[in-house]
Amino acid sequence: MTPMAASSIEDLSRQFRAALDAASSPADLKALRDDFLSRKQGRVTALVKSIATAPPEERRALGSMANALKQEIEQALDARDAAMLATARPKDTVDVSLPARRPWVGRRHPLTQVRERVEDIFMAMGYQVVAGPEIEDDWHNFEALNMPAAHPARDMQDTLYLSSPVPAPDNARAATLLRTHTSGMQIRHMEAHDPPVRIIAPGRVYRRDNFDATHTPMFTQVEGLVVDENISLGDLKGTLNAFAEEFFDAKVATRFRPSFFPYTEPSAELDVECQGCSGRGCGLCKHTGWIEILGCGMVHPAVFEAVGYDANRYTGFAFGMGIERLALRLYGVDDIRMFYENDLRFLEQIAL
Amino acid sequence: MKAPVSWMRELADLPASAGVNDIAAAVAGVGFEVAGIEGDVIDFEITANRPDCLSVRGLAREAATAFAVQGPESRVQGLPAVARGAKVGPESEVPVTIESELCGRYALALADVTVGPSPAWLADRLTACGIRPINNVVDVTNYMLLEMGQPMHAFDVARLAGPEIRVRMARAGETLTTLDRQARTLDASMLVIADGARAVAIAGVMGGAASEVSAATTRIALESAWFQPATVRATSKRLGLKTEAAARFERGADLEAATAGLVCALDLLERIGAGHRVGRITDRFPSPGAARTITLLRAHLDRLLGDQVPDADVMRILTSLGFVVTPAHTDWHVRVPSWRVDVAREADLIEEVGRHWGVNRVPATFPALRTAPHRADAGVLRARRIRRLLCGAGLQEAVTFTFIEHVAAEPFAGGPASLVTIANPLSEKFAVLRPSMLPGLLDALSYNRRRDIADVRLFEAGSVFSMQGERQRVGWVLSGSRLVHWSQPAAEVDLFDALGVAELLADAFGVTCRFEPAADAPWCVPGRVASLFVDDGGASRRVGIVGQLLPSLTSARGLPAGVTVVAGELDLHELHGTDAALQRVTPLPRHPSVQRDLSILIDAGLPAAAVRGTIRASAPATLVDVREFDRYHGTGVPTDQVSLSLRLTFRDRDRTLTDVEVQQAVEAIIEALARTHGTTLRGN
The missing domain is CATH 3.30.930.10 (Bira Bifunctional Protein; Domain 2)
Structure with a gap:
């Protein structure tokens, strides 16, 4: 395994984590998913393809590293998706500044x-x-x-x-x-x-x-x-x-x-x-x-x-x-x- | 009682370093509140038990004792010069006859006078004390009234028939024009001073105008007497005539001051050159009593005060106040001076010691609790529970007057004869005792409504009155919207809100209640009023009424037309029931319940209670609840009928019910309803 190839996988992982931290909306997550995992232009996809050009004795190790990265990214994106869905703002929101409906209560004289x-x-x-x-x-x-x-x-x-x-x-x-x-x-x-x-x-x-x-x-x-x-x-x-x-x-x-x-x-x-x-x-x-x-x-x-x-x-x-x-x-x-x-x-x- | 400090200093050796404020504070500290201070003059409030302090001498005595200096009783004073030559005896040119025992003593002296203005110092003192100077003779009598607390009166001898003095009861219808120029009609309960012909003074209250000292007077008869307090008080009250003299006699004047005051007055007349005594002083004193002697026990003094006042201080205080104290071992025999009409027993002496020793010096302790404390009266606890319950339910507690207007009370009374009326009401607004909590609450509601507060829910627990006696009740009035919120239209309170309050109360007291239409509540809209009954072991007691108040009644109390007021009232004596807090709970069901809904058409006039009764009577014991959830009339329902929807809940304690048995029970119910009330199932 050349140091070059291994370090490019780590770079990719670091770049993903930085992008994930910056993502703030479902649309950001979608773009991020496309950017890294898309079948056509995904950066992880490209990395996997590039393994074929690596020296034969390194391919196996690089292949498993790339797979691990792919799984990590998928899980991280799924988790963020779920979290965003849970805290998403529904359409019929409540104006909490409107007067509350107060229970009847009286006071002793x-x-x-x-x-x-x-x-x-x-x-x-x-x-x-x-x-x-x-x-x-x-x-x-x-x-x-x-x-x-x-x-x-x-x-x-x-x-x-x-x-x-x-x-x-x-x-x-x-x-x-x-x-x-x-x-x-x-x-x-x-x-x-x-x-x-x-x-x-x-x-x-x-x-x-x-x-x-x-x-x-x-x-x-x-x-x-x-x-x-x-x-x-x-x-x-x-x-x-x-x-x-x-x-x-x-x-x-x-x-x-x-x-x-x-x-x-x-x-x-x-x-x-x-x-x-x-x-x-x-x-x-x-x-x-x-x-x-x-x-x-x-x-x-x-x-x-x-x-x-x-x-x-x-x-x-x-x-x-x-x-x-x-x-x-x-x-x-x-x-x-x-x-x-x-x-x-x-x-x-x-x-x- | 206004007392110039300069005058007090003449009678007591008050420290020169003590200013007016110091003297005021010291005397206030021993029980004579200061109403005001103006220059040299202190205005003291004298409690009803201390007529002796309606005098400068009395206040000087208190001040001297407070400062522990020589006062009027301990200072050696020479007798006035005139007294040395005066012979006290029964003979006089003006004979005195006492015909009533209401006069305890009557002293009289004659004096030749030259009537004119008083010297300035004397006139000024009177003015400072709030008495208008008149002439030297009258001023001398008023001066002695202020200094010694002994009221006196001077008659013009030339204007006395006889001349003689008779102290007798007035004759019914006898009239007398008093010094204030008012013609007074007297009655046989009043004691008067009369001459040979007619009444010339109302004893102890006021003299008559006809025998008044005038510029032409040359010889006076100077009266100094003692009259029984109750008779002066009654006469003064009946005539509506309050005078300086009456204020002193009615609280109890000093029997010994009658002659002493006379001697001093004659001396003063002579000193200011207004006149001099002629002949002997007459002193009629039919039954002089012995001075009272009280034994003061050291043990009792210590026990009541919770403090040990040293012997020397006990002696000093009592002696300075004029008591004659003889020590006896650790105790004391105490002779009470004639002016202390309030001191009759040992506790009174302990007060004298305590007051001058200083209540504030007595160490604070805490009484021992020797028995287990008792819990509050049931009525007190009950009222507390009601207040918490109803406040929690959204009702505001009100406090309204117990006495109300007659017109407000009458609609709520069992009849005019049952109203308790006040004999001497302050005004028509406070003329009768409330027969119900509702009139006061209605007025409170109206008060708020007139201030644009529309949603009002009030309650009050308290006493109501009839000629049968006093009862405890709780009443409530509701008006306006049940709920005001932007999210939904406002709904007005109605009878069911008022009924719900009654149910809540009954529930809190562990009793089951039922409502029946009431016909004997004339303050309610007919057909919108219910009696509340509590069933107690077969017997049924009416405990209250809930209804909608008559519009004529609410508008009479100032509410606008169209405002609905619902109200209720419960008798708390009838709610004794059981203490709900001590009720055992029933075990929770362990098997599921089955619910069935039933919609039936019934005659509009048929009470829901009758329907429930029929259902319960025809159902097996597994029917645990019947509850109406809809009542409808209108399209699809014949005009004289309503559709009533009920939810029936079945449950067995020991097993799960089958559909079949529930179905059978429901069919039996439907059949019974049809048979009893001719109801039909809706939609069939």
């Missing part, structure tokens, strides 16, 4: 989302979520909560009364009013259960308030109550600090301010550092750096006495927060009425 967020945090702390009636009797809404008739604290919550009493199931007291707070659920739960108690009671409450950007006659509260031996104000602080941190998903500074509620003693209000300005003071927090989020305190012994708990043995804490107030914060809404208009342009901006 923002007030529900905030409320469930609060519920979830307390459930993880071992609280039972309880529900109760929205129309209440005077005992559960006022009397048992240390607010006897003519108590000045009743003025703190202007009450909506029913025109005539609505009978309650199981011959209990008939409902005479729309509950002004969820605190009545403290009484209902303690009347039916012995300590220890660890509940939250979310629900709608009603006040005779105007309907404007900052007030609404109906809003949502979440009440919390923990009763056991040796529950302290420190426990209340630890619990609410943990809640605030979870709810705002950040280490937030909190501040307790002494306050007054007839059913807790001592009473306090919890402020959290304003998220809008990180406590520096802005319009959102009326330039105080703090936002009030809830009222709380240690259960008043008179409340324990009303439900038949031993006020010497048990202590407890209670708290109540307004969901709308938290939602205003969370969504950056400045008009509370938006939560009740059910305007889809608003609701569809809320997380799915």
Whole structure:
């Protein structure tokens, strides 16, 4: 075998591979196939023919090399053909930029989302979520909560009364009013259960308030109550600090301010550092750096006495927060009425 | 309560280094929110339990305790000069008679006066606190009201019949023109101050115009009394008359301040040269009670606060606030000052200590969980599941008001008598409690529609009300297009979309439901409304209604004509069923099923449910499913008939069915349909 002949076979192989790499369409492949394998002018065909002129002792070896090259080229072309066919663009293509056909989906109302967020945090702390009636009797809404008739604290919550009493199931007291707070659920739960108690009671409450950007006659509260031996104000602080941190998903500074509620003693209000300005003071927090989020305190012994708990043995804490107030914060809404208009342009901006 | 800091400083040794803002912050920190600061004047919000702080003295006491400095209770103050010579006794030129126990104390002094303007410093203080100066006599009473929280009233003795004072109940229909020149008609529940002839003041609320101090007045009778809080509150409320005096009496004035205030007022009159006392001070105090003493246990203090306040601080705080504290071993006996009407038991004392020790100093701890937590109420979990299910099904949750307009509620009520109405509604829009979820949802839908949002699918779960009580329901309204996409024409939602929501809910609660035409839903288009029944062990309960709302109703709520609204409502109490999450599954079939399609002509009025019933009754147990896949009327079908196409699926649990037995079953079905309903196979 002359070096000449062998090297011309290798040259041909190299030339084919370069041409194959450059081929980008079925037409390129067809031309390439013709160029190398055509019976008449194919370059491999010509090479095979030229073997006849080689010295007899080299013909055999050259023949098998040429055959191998021919097979290699055929296989390579077939493989590329198949690959091109698989990725070929069909005639009826789709414009993927056209609007998709979206499945129907609805969202939970923002007030529900905030409320469930609060519920979830307390459930993880071992609280039972309880529900109760929205129309209440005077005992559960006022009397048992240390607010006897003519108590000045009743003025703190202007009450909506029913025109005539609505009978309650199981011959209990008939409902005479729309509950002004969820605190009545403290009484209902303690009347039916012995300590220890660890509940939250979310629900709608009603006040005779105007309907404007900052007030609404109906809003949502979440009440919390923990009763056991040796529950302290420190426990209340630890619990609410943990809640605030979870709810705002950040280490937030909190501040307790002494306050007054007839059913807790001592009473306090919890402020959290304003998220809008990180406590520096802005319009959102009326330039105080703090936002009030809830009222709380240690259960008043008179409340324990009303439900038949031993006020010497048990202590407890209670708290109540307004969901709308938290939602205003969370969504950056400045008009509370938006939560009740059910305007889809608003609701569809809320997380799915 | 507006309090000038300069005035507070007169009563307490507040540090000179503490500015107005520091003092505001310190007092806010012990429970008196600051509503505003203007120059030297701090406006504090006073909670309903602290009438003693409706006074500069009370606020000075709180500030002194907060700064741990001498305050009104610890500073040694000389008695006013006038008090030294004053004799307190029953005799007076103007006799006082108390005829009602609603008046707990009544002190009266006479003074000869020269009525004129007050000195500027006094007038300025009143103005700073929001009270208009009138004349030196009236201004002195208002000054004492602000400083001590003790309301007083000056009568012109020359204009008192008798002259005498009788504290009695008003006579029904008795009238009195008050200082604000309003003629008031009184009733027998109201306590009045009367002279020998008629009422001259409404006790604790406002004086009368006829006996008012004027420029011509030369002798006054100065009243300083204590009235029962509830009666002042009731009278003030009934007359719609809120005054500075009533605000203090109705929360509870200081029984001891009645005479102390009077003495100080007389002293001030003399100091400003407005007049001087004549004769003795009358003090009617029918039943003076002993001061309240409460035992404060160290163990209870520590337990409730979760912190150990040192003995010295407990003593300091309580003493500075005016309590008289006697240590007893590790505990304390605490005598409550007369002005602290809110302190009745040990917890109240613990609050006093906690508030001035600082709630923020108490270390945060976490309560121990001693028993296994309980899972949420079934109703709460049920509502959560419903919300997730319906949101997943493409409905948006709405939150609508519980109270609605009467006209909106009425079509959905069982009758006007079953509506729960509000006695004192804010407006007609919030007059009755919703009898159904639908009126609120319909209004929400209409709200969106009026804002050009046509495709609306809303739901809400919550309480509905009737005179039978409160129930939990879920309601939904659908309107607009089912699907909007450029690739196909829009299709409007119809009754079957609303029915599907009901099926989905029933399914989620593991109950099987069926629909029947309803005739008792006047808010729906007749013939396009279904009752939803759940079969529960033989008994059948109606759990809801699904229908197309009457066009007259939708247009009354502001929807344009031609807009179809379909709606449904389920009673959640009736859906208790089984918890679908706990249902066992049936094993999967191991043998192939055989399907046969059947097209039959039936009377147009024959319900599909009846056809299905006949099929099931006449088929062997191997018939596992019957499903309509076409319903057609038109060309080729007689006008009073429809063509109904059904797909029957047969399957046996244990073996593969043969063509022959399936064929036999189908023939039996066809025969039964023909016999029962006179149906014919289409195309035969």
